[in-house]
Amino acid sequence: MSRKSSASLFSWAPLFGLLFVISILLPYAKAETLRLDRGEFIFDQNQPPPTLPQSHWEPVKLPDNWDLSHPFRGGSGWYRFSFTLDHSPSDLWAVYLPRLSVNAQVFINGQLVGSGGRFIEPISHNSYRPLFFSFPGPLLHAGENQIALNLLGFAQEESGLSPFQIGPVTALKPAYNSQHFREVIVPTISFTLLLLLSFILFIIWLRRRQETLYLMFSLCGGFSTLYTAIFFIQEVPWLTHHQWLWMELTAAMWYVYCLMLLIHRFVKVQRPSLEKFFLIYTIVGPILIFFLPSPYLFRAFGILGLGYCAVSLYILFTIYQYRHQCLPSETWLLFFSILFSALTGYHDLAYMLHSRHEIPVFIFYWGSTVLGIAIAFLLLLRFDRSLILFETLNRDLNSLVAEKSRTLAQSYQERQTLEMRQAVFGERERIMRDLHDGLGGYLVSAMVQAERHPPQLRTLQQTLRSALEDLRLMIDSLDGDPTDLTTQMGSLRERLESLMESSGAVLHWQVEDSPRLPLPSTSNTLQLMRMVQEIFTNIAKHSHACHVFFSVGARHLEVRDDGEGFDVSTTRSGRGLPHLYSRAQQLGITLNISSSSSGTTLHLTW
Amino acid sequence: MIPPTQRNSVLIVEDEPITRDRLVEAISAHPLLQVIAATGSLRAGQEAFLAHPPRVALIDLGLPDGSGLDLIRQIHDSQSLTESLVLTVFGDEQHVVNALKAGARGYLLKDSSFTTIADNLLMLIDGGSPINPKVARFLLGQFGEWEKSTPMTPQITLTEREKDILNLITKGYKRNEIASLLNISNNTVGTHIRRIYEKLSVHSNIEAAQEAVQLGLITNGR
Numbered sequence: 001m002s003r004k005s006s007a008s009l010f011s012w013a014p015l016f017g018l019l020f021v022i023s024i025l026l027p028y029a030k031a032e033t034l035r036l037d038r039g040e041f042i043f044d045q046n047q048p049p050p051t052l053p054q055s056h057w058e059p060v061k062l063p064d065n066w067d068l069s070h071p072f073r074g075g076s077g078w079y080r081f082s083f084t085l086d087h088s089p090s091d092l093w094a095v096y097l098p099r100l101s102v103n104a105q106v107f108i109n110g111q112l113v114g115s116g117g118r119f120i121e122p123i124s125h126n127s128y129r130p131l132f133f134s135f136p137g138p139l140l141h142a143g144e145n146q147i148a149l150n151l152l153g154f155a156q157e158e159s160g161l162s163p164f165q166i167g168p169v170t171a172l173k174p175a176y177n178s179q180h181f182r183e184v185i186v187p188t189i190s191f192t193l194l195l196l197l198s199f200i201l202f203i204i205w206l207r208r209r210q211e212t213l214y215l216m217f218s219l220c221g222g223f224s225t226l227y228t229a230i231f232f233i234q235e236v237p238w239l240t241h242h243q244w245l246w247m248e249l250t251a252a253m254w255y256v257y258c259l260m261l262l263i264h265r266f267v268k269v270q271r272p273s274l275e276k277f278f279l280i281y282t283i284v285g286p287i288l289i290f291f292l293p294s295p296y297l298f299r300a301f302g303i304l305g306l307g308y309c310a311v312s313l314y315i316l317f318t319i320y321q322y323r324h325q326c327l328p329s330e331t332w333l334l335f336f337s338i339l340f341s342a343l344t345g346y347h348d349l350a351y352m353l354h355s356r357h358e359i360p361v362f363i364f365y366w367g368s369t370v371l372g373i374a375i376a377f378l379l380l381l382r383f384d385r386s387l388i389l390f391e392t393l394n395r396d397l398n399s400l401v402a403e404k405s406r407t408l409a410q411s412y413q414e415r416q417t418l419e420m421r422q423a424v425f426g427e428r429e430r431i432m433r434d435l436h437d438g439l440g441g442y443l444v445s446a447m448v449q450a451e452r453h454p455p456q457l458r459t460l461q462q463t464l465r466s467a468l469e470d471l472r473l474m475i476d477s478l479d480g481d482p483t484d485l486t487t488q489m490g491s492l493r494e495r496l497e498s499l500m501e502s503s504g505a506v507l508h509w510q511v512e513d514s515p516r517l518p519l520p521s522t523s524n525t526l527q528l529m530r531m532v533q534e535i536f537t538n539i540a541k542h543s544h545a546c547h548v549f550f551s552v553g554a555r556h557l558e559v560r561d562d563g564e565g566f567d568v569s570t571t572r573s574g575r576g577l578p579h580l581y582s583r584a585q586q587l588g589i590t591l592n593i594s595s596s597s598s599g600t601t602l603h604l605t606w
Numbered sequence: 607m608i609p610p611t612q613r614n615s616v617l618i619v620e621d622e623p624i625t626r627d628r629l630v631e632a633i634s635a636h637p638l639l640q641v642i643a644a645t646g647s648l649r650a651g652q653e654a655f656l657a658h659p660p661r662v663a664l665i666d667l668g669l670p671d672g673s674g675l676d677l678i679r680q681i682h683d684s685q686s687l688t689e690s691l692v693l694t695v696f697g698d699e700q701h702v703v704n705a706l707k708a709g710a711r712g713y714l715l716k717d718s719s720f721t722t723i724a725d726n727l728l729m730l731i732d733g734g735s736p737i738n739p740k741v742a743r744f745l746l747g748q749f750g751e752w753e754k755s756t757p758m759t760p761q762i763t764l765t766e767r768e769k770d771i772l773n774l775i776t777k778g779y780k781r782n783e784i785a786s787l788l789n790i791s792n793n794t795v796g797t798h799i800r801r802i803y804e805k806l807s808v809h810s811n812i813e814a815a816q817e818a819v820q821l822g823l824i825t826n827g828r
Binding site for chain 2: 494
């Protein structure tokens with residue numbers, strides 16, 4: 001979530017607030033309606049409306065809170081109200097009961113017009129919602145009419161009835177709708193919203209177990225939604241009224257306890273002993289209350305709640321104390337939403353501990369909902385911030401990697417340059433050596449021959465030609481692929497040809513596919529070429545051959561002539577043969593020479 | 607004695623006087639050849655060519671006032687009957703291939719014997735072209751690359767026969783040996799080589815044109 005979108009969330013808040021205020025201030029319809037607040041009351045289990053003598057009924061004024069009017073009494077009670085009408089209405093009328101506890105059904109002139117649901121366990125719960133029963137107007141007649149209301153209440157639980165209205169549906173419906181929206185729709189929405197948020201944060205926590213904040217929130221949210229359920233759920237299967245009430249109020253206690261844990265983690269303080277104390281308080285308190293007689297349940301929770309009052313004050317103080325741990329906006333949003341939540345809690349506690357005539361409206365769920373949304377918002381902001389942090393770190397890491405790669409590439413390049421320089425140096429050294437061994441020697445001889453008196457022109461010409469041939473060999477070895485022995489051999493032929501021609505021999509040439517030296521390199525190829533050149537020079541000088549057969553294959557080279565031949569054992573020292581042998585050895589080549597009077601064969605294998 | 611007008615005219619462009627004189631001497635000695643001009647600079651060579659286009663031009667690349675390649679290109683583009691040979695000391699790939707791309711019909715080693723010089727010139731006139739193993743290897747490699755990289759028309763790819771001939775040349779076989787190995791005439795071998803050279807220069811021209819277009823596009827784009 002980006003900062004921009006969170007800002008736009010803020011900008012929507014005033015609009016929601018405005019809608020809320022409008023819904024509260026909607027004018028209550030007055031015209032044509034009757035407000036009933038004076039009548040008679042009797043405890044009676046019978047159905048339908050009791051017809052006991054007038055003396056058994058006692059007068060009552062609404063609001064009638066049983067905790068005050070009938071302490072420690074519960075069960076089925078009957079209210080009776082009389083009113084007169086000028087004429088019997090023809091349109092649709094309704095009874096609108098803004099507040100009662102716990103359940104009610106209404107009879108008009110002895111006729112049942114509506115019921116809030118079941119009167120035996122598991123009963124229907126209507127304590128925190130308005131009831132609205134419509135009926136046909138002709139049910140009322142001109143003159144006196146009677147409305148009887150059967151109320152199911154529980155001792156010491158703020159049971160009772162508030163003033164209610166009767167009138168045409170069109171006149172009463174707007175007020176009912178507005179109250180229904182506030183007390184049923186809004187809790188339903190906040191229940192759904194908080195449940196969803198809790199679920200999302202719980203999923204986040206499952207993937208990031210070290211972030212206990214998310215778990216705390218989902219627990220808080222879970223308990224808060226459980227508590228909120230009391231306001232809009234009418235029918236609770238399996239549970240009796242008291243079990244349901246006990247579960248709801250216990251959820252509220254757990255909610256406050258988890259909130260404390262959440263805040264501790266949010267402002268990063270560790271108070272394990274305090275947490276342990278309140279954990280025991282939160283476990284033991286409700287369990288003890290569970291075994292109390294039911295009339296004491298509500299009040300006991302009120303007393304237990306005082307402990308949580310203290311917790312809320314402590315939480316507020318802690319946030320204030322550690323306000324520097326968080327961003328100021330975070331701190332104050334948290335502080336004020338907790339303050340709001342706490343105030344709603346105090347309001348409800350005050351009602352639970354001290355009964356008044358009116359039937360109470362409990363508003364703690366407002367506080368817990370607002371706080372839940374605020375905290376979820378803060379957590380999402382934190383999540384956003386950690387994402388941004390992660391992105392920044394990632395970017396830094398990437399640039400670091402890029403930097404390292406650059407350095408690596410640079411050093412690789414440097415190494416390559418160095419290697420290339422070394423290769424160039426090696427090559428240069430080789431050329432120097434070749435020039436010295438070949439061309440240099442020939443040129444020195446040529447100079448000596450030219451300086452003699454008279455100059456030995458014929459020898460000089462031969463020497464110079466040899467120098468040129470050697471230079472050609474060198475150029476061949478430098479020009480192109482040194483491992484391509486085929487082409488090197490082919491190039492050599494032109495020169496051998498002229499050499500053979502000058503000595504009167506015919507060269508028979510055969511080159512098979514791709515001869516390859518064991519160690520192919522420019523230098524080795526040149527050495528081999530020099531050997532071949534030398535062999536042919538010897539043939540031209542000494543053999544008097546008519547035919548010379550040259551053949552080369554992948555792993556051998558053979559030169560055969562039909563000349564005079566020589567004694568291999570005695571001629572070892574002369575004719576440059578030792579030179580040939582040592583070159584062959586250097587190249588890892590085996591040289592075999594066989595000679596007879598009918599010719600000589602030189603065989604090189606590798 | 608063949609009258610001078612029926613001899614094949616030769617132009618020599620070589621700045622080194624001793625080599626030039628030797629060439630003049632070798633060519634003049636042959637009854638079928640006649641040197642009509644021997645110059646030592648690019649400019650003089652160009653003038654001599656324009657004045658009397660010879661049958662054969664022997665051209666050195668490193669001239670004092672420019673590169674012999676320019677003259678080879680000029681001759682090639684002139685639509686005249688003149689054919690050029692590049693003069694080289696070593697017959698190395700660099701020299702020969704550039705000259706062939708510019709349109710030369712072959713090369714001539716500067717220290718060749720008199721007979722070789724004359725033979726090479728006559729072979730050229732007969733429609734053949736001098737070649738050596740290294741140039742053959744280069745051609746095989748170059749055409750192979752072109753075939754791999756770009757789809758080409760059959761006119762500028764090598765035929766199987768042409769490849770066979772180049773392969774044998776690479777191994778050092780002579781023209782007559784190749785002819786008998788492949789059961790063709792000596793002249794046919796020469797014609798094949800000449801055709802390969804033509805393909806090389808055609809392809810080089812296309813390539814140069816494409817490069818120019820690409821450069822032009824880049825320049826226009828900016």
